[in-house]
Amino acid sequence: MRELLSAAYTYYLANQERFTTELGRHVALSGSALAISLSICIPLGIWAARHATIAQYVINAVGALRLIPSLAILFLVLPYLGTGFSSALIALTVLALPPVLINVYVGILGVEPAVVEAAQAMGMTTRQQLLQIELPLALPAIIAGVRIATVEVISSATLAAFIGGGGLGIFITRGFAIFEPRIMLVGAIPVAVLALISELILGLVERWASPHRSGRVS
Secondary structure, eight states: OHHHHHHHHHHHHHTHHHHHHHHHHHHHHHHHHHHHHHHHHHHHHHHHHHOHHHHHHHHHHHHGGGGSOHHHHHHHTHHHHOSSHHHHHHHHHHHHHHHHHHHHHHHHHTSOHHHHHHHHHTTOOHHHIIIIIIHHHHHHHHHHHHHHHHHHHHHHGGGGGGGTOOSTHHHHHHHHHTTOHHHHHHHHHHHHHHHHHHHHHHHHHHHHHOTTOOOOOO
16 A cells, blocks of 8 residues: 555656646635535525425425436536536536535524514614524534535546546546556545545534534534
8 A cells, every 4th residue: 555655646746737737626616616506505595494385395406406426417517518617617516506505594494583583673674684693593504514515526526527627536537547546546635635624624613603502404
């Protein structure tokens, strides 16, 4: 194993420029997908929490996306958008939607009605209630959803290489194609490290945002 890691490091040293480029693309792809999913899911989750009669249909429809394998989502966009960064970005955004939306919805819905009623009694507007009461109380659940989505997106972004989206998956697919484990490790190890760092950081942020909560939505 030590020899394999040494060979992987040697390959990395010989291809540092390409590695840096693909690492940057991987981070940009993952970060953009998460940013877009947040911009969609936060307002949609708030709206769903306000419309209980049809919320379940929306949540179930988006939640059903979790049943579709990551690679299948990537290939489903090919006939419409072709290959490249944009196709991979859309596919990864779709992958990130369910955990973020469900946790935003559950977080807003989980705010105690008595707290909202107290805010109304104090004369707060609906916007003030949302920004000052509901979103802060729902923040732990929202961060939990982002944490889940982040790990899934970073891991699945390796598959973007199959449709020309670039990223660290380039090394994994190349190593697999020519049966070179050392090349595969150059892509696989950094992806695992990125996912673990994201998990740890967001876990700490979640705990910081949950001084009075020990539960977590998943």
